[in-house]
Amino acid sequence: MRNVRADLHNSSVRGFTLVELIAVMVILSIIATIGVGFVVRATESYQSTQTRALLVNTARQSIERMTRQLRGALPYSVRLTNADQCLQFMPIAAGGNYFNAVPDQQNGAAPSATIPASPVTVDFGTANHVAIGAMSAAEIYGSSPTSLVGYSGYTSSALQLSTAKQWLRNSINKRFYLLDDAQAFCLVGNELRFYSGINPQASNVTLTDSSDILARGIAGAEPFTLANGSENRNTRVTIALDFTSGGETINYIQRVLIRNVP
Numbered sequence: 001m002r003n004v005r006a007d008l009h010n011s012s013v014r015g016f017t018l019v020e021l022i023a024v025m026v027i028l029s030i031i032a033t034i035g036v037g038f039v040v041r042a043t044e045s046y047q048s049t050q051t052r053a054l055l056v057n058t059a060r061q062s063i064e065r066m067t068r069q070l071r072g073a074l075p076y077s078v079r080l081t082n083a084d085q086c087l088q089f090m091p092i093a094a095g096g097n098y099f100n101a102v103p104d105q106q107n108g109a110a111p112s113a114t115i116p117a118s119p120v121t122v123d124f125g126t127a128n129h130v131a132i133g134a135m136s137a138a139e140i141y142g143s144s145p146t147s148l149v150g151y152s153g154y155t156s157s158a159l160q161l162s163t164a165k166q167w168l169r170n171s172i173n174k175r176f177y178l179l180d181d182a183q184a185f186c187l188v189g190n191e192l193r194f195y196s197g198i199n200p201q202a203s204n205v206t207l208t209d210s211s212d213i214l215a216r217g218i219a220g221a222e223p224f225t226l227a228n229g230s231e232n233r234n235t236r237v238t239i240a241l242d243f244t245s246g247g248e249t250i251n252y253i254q255r256v257l258i259r260n261v262p
Helices: 002-012 018-070
Strands: 079-081 086-089 092-097 112-116 129-131 148-155 158-165 175-179 182-188 191-198 212-216 224-227 236-245 248-257
Touching (some): 018 086, 079 224, 148 175
Antiparallel strands (some): 086 182, 112 158, 148 158, 182 191, 224 236
16 A cells, blocks of 8 residues: 555646657647737837828828919919929919000010019018919020010009010919929939029029928839829829838829919
8 A cells, every 4th residue: 555655646746758858849839920920910010100100291291282382373374394303483472463464476576674563562472573474484584584584673653573574475364473494303312302593594493402301211213293284274293102111102193283364
């Protein structure tokens, strides 16, 4: 009877065998691997979601700013420069109506440095130029624009021009626009930049000038394209940009219609 009890006591305090320990270690390793994989996947999913949310926010802010500013551009002033990597335009500072026909190539009147017009208040930016009857970008930009001239101010019920001007044509509705210096959105490397204070006589944007960086990690085979105007609208601008960060990429395509008021 003593031997039986001894055997029972010895078997109850017996430790694990090597095979049992190895089996437990393998099982724990599998559980740990599954758990770590789950945590890693959850972390990666969270980071991916955060990155995409940041990209969407950056893209939305950039596109909304571009859209808002382009909608305030002078009709026919939008053009592509710098090998189509820059979208340039003339922002409207104010506008109004003039009283009598201005001297143009049709009426043959002598150039004049004043235009009798209704009082005007500058609403946005600075009024540096006057535009009348522009029908293409070629009439606005360059060394001798036929539909643009410098603006000196409003006195004696008239617009005061920087020099006497004979215009290419009159506006159908006798409308004039006061304009700030040219502005541009440019894709430079992987940066989306905004340039202001551009001389409209310049053929390209000087990319080394001071600029605001709207976003980084940007690409686009054709970032900006233009479509000709129609009876119902002026120029249609298409913006197509890829926003990339942390291995995530979002493609944005936005179309902007420029007002059709000559």
